[in-house]
Amino acid sequence: MPRDEGDFDRRPDPDALLALSDKEGRGKLRVFLGAAPGVGKTYAMLARAQAAKADGVDIVVGVAETHGRLETLALLNGLETLPRRKCEYRGRIIEEFDIDEALARKPQLILVDELAHTNAPDSRHPKRWQDVDELLDAGVDVWTTLNVQHLESLADVVSRVTGVAVRETVPDRVLQDAADVILVDITPGELLQRLKEGKVYVPETARRATQNFFTPRNLTALRELALRRTAERVDDQMVDFLRQGAIEGPWATAERLLVCVGRDAASEAVVRAAARLATGLNASWIALYVERASQGEPSAEAVRNIDRALRLAERLGAEVERLSGDDLAGEVLRFARRENITQIVLGRSRAAPLSRWFRGSLTDDIVRRSTDIAVHIVIQEEGAPQAEPARWKLPSLPQTWRAAGMAALAVTITVLIGYALDQWLRPPNLSVIFLLPVVLCAAGFGIWSAIIAAVLSFFACDFFFFEPRYEFTISQPQEFLALLVALVVAVITGMLASKMRDYAHYMRLRSQAAQSLFEFSRKLSMITALDDILWVSALQIQKAGEATSVILLVPDEAGLRLAAAWPPMDQLDAGEATAARWAFEKNEPAGWRTDTLPNVRFQFRPLATARGVVAVCGIEPKTRDEPFSAAAESTIASLIEQTAIAIDRQMLVGESVRAAALEENEKLRTILLSALSHDLRTPLTSITGAVTSLRQLGEKLSPEDRKDLLLSIEEEAGRLSRFIANLLDMSRIESGALAPRRDLVDVAEVARGVVERCKKTFPGRKTSISIAPDLPPIRGDANLLGQVLFNLVDNAHKYGGPTGAIIHARREGADVIVTVTDEGPGVKTSDLERIFEKFYRSGRVDGRKAGTGLGLSICRGLVNAMGGTIVAQSPAVRRRGTRIVMRFPAATETKQGEAA
Incomplete structure (x- = not known):
């Protein structure tokens, strides 16, 4: 019976079913969400745990912070509690959640209090929510508690509302991926009463809290945030259920956001605003940084700001992209149209009015040129970190002296040339030759040298070549106008020449990086041995990042094997080996500047291909406090990708050789079985037939017939013996035992x-x-x-x-x-x-x-x-x-x- 066309329209949403299937085999997370400390999240979690224990659930308490509250402490009776891991921190012993003990016990359900907690430095993960994520991956259900102030996208909002900086945060995706969110809520008045009764903090701490954080205004605002976020989570869950069940409804069109990250500290606030907008729209989003070619290499502070903003975007669930180009607005819009972006989020430009008048701003440019994409401009409140307007950076004192000296030398030489021309040719105006030192200084030593040369040229031309000579006096107004125009032209020419110099330097660096990648690809294409590939790759990565590099191959029975390192090294310590194994097993970076074992000196990155992770690359930076520059990061990423492809290609060659050998062995096995089936069966059949005739006929046979049968047995036995001897000889020859x-x-x-x-x-x-x-x-x-x-x-x-x-x-x-x-x-x-x-x-x-x-x-x-x-x-x-x-x-x- 044909199906109605409407049946296909009402089929379950494939994306919803795919998301549901991805959660199969993963533990379920239940979050007890509160607006503030003291609302009773831990108490509510333990009370439900006692009920689950009575129903026969295998439940274990991993961490439960009772803060000395007797009624909360009483709920731990009868519940199995895991021992905590003791570690030393700043001269004292502290107790932390033991993730390894929890994985070894692997209960059906585990309670882990205070999800936003920061672990001790020697822990596997810096944050407790990452421990919970590992438990969920292992198939263990987890119950946990969280205050709304600790959500990453709301951290800046809470800071502005309460005046208290939030240092411990949890990515919003943790709450979004939770199977259940239970809101634990009481009114601000009830919470303040609990605070006065000493049920939240000790009296002295409670008194300070009521004067700062625990005020009716703050608690009301936090309560509203908690209610809104819980309502959004319930709405998302309802939409998922409807889509999975193919229930009709007007679904919103899919949105896709793009947030632009800059070099200033205000980019983090823009990223958080974009995350909140993406959460509200249920939209995927991308964080983009575009490096302007003519701006040159960013400063160390700018690199840190870019790195912090992009890492924050990754924690909040964004994809991260880097581009380069001189037309920032054009690059952003081209990327947005290519990626089907529907909305762009920008920070408000803080450029000086004069700069905006002449050069414009990225915000204004995108708003003007964006005809089919909505643009959101984030306006920051007073007191929030502001983007610094673009200013010229004054050179250091040695650079200033060098620029001034070269400018003075260039102008002096030009004056001498002017004297010679004035004696031989007597031109009507010599001011034009003073453009030469300005251009040379700009091209050779930068904008400040060009400006100094322009000013010196102005006074030198007046002093040496305008009447009255050898005085800083101009007799004719037209001469002053000519000098002034020459100065303006010289400054503009110097700025353009300096800009072209910086752009040429930038393009030279890019060309060197491209040439290096090309040479590396050419070397890899000519190398056939796996060890050579690994050593060449380690050396090239070390040069690109000016860092120690190691490459570890896929694990054998003893674990990951250190296959190449430059500078050479023998082995990794226990922590580094653990981070490398994590990168291989989880297919995600680990170690330095990551969320897993960040105190390890190396950053380990998986070398992944379509068939999975084939190796792990470790990079130890030259300076731990500074991230890699954008150019170095791009080059390292390209080198790692090419190395992964080369290793995969080598493995494919090895597998093809082994497959050919197996095919040949299978062919030989078939031939051998065929030979055995014939050359063993034929003499055995003859022997069996002769023996049967002798046994059954016996004395009825003539002596000649018996002799023939015995001769036949002897010949066939000899033939069988020779056949077995041949097989044994061939076995001895092939095994090398001969x-x-x-x-x-x-x-x-x-x-x-x-x-x-x-x-x-x-x-x-x-x-x-x-x-x-x-x-x-x-x-x-x-x-x-x-x-x-x-x-x-x-x-x-x-x-x-x-x-x-x-x-x-x-x-x-x-x-x-x-x-x-x-x-x-x-x-x-x-x-x-x-x-x-x-x-x-x-x-x-x-x-x-x-x-x-x-x-x-x-x-x-x-x-x-x-x-x-x-x-x-x-x-x-x-x-x-x-x-x-x-x-x-x-x-x-x-x-x-x-x-x-």
């Missing part, structure tokens, strides 16, 4: 012994021998040489027809040549080398393929083991037959007359 002796061997004697053996084994076949009289001995193993000759004669009898085989031995220079020849149909030229491969059978005996194809392969292995060579020739005799030629070095004579 160790031939190095005795003197008389080839003629071995050949005669083989002929006698062939007469007994092949009574109906002819085997002849031809040995040169001057044949010297060889160094080798007589038994192995006899086995080789016997296998070759056996092969000649199978494929060479009724004429039999001929063994011939002669001396040729310093070598002894031994050949076995037959007069059969011969071997194709294309098969002369293949007949020595395992299991290769080219001929047929009685209409079927004969043997297992191991004989000639075993012969080559034995001959090579004795230091000789073996090849096949065909045709051999009268355009027929095959000749197997073996060449051995002849044994030489020592001074004592013994062969060597």
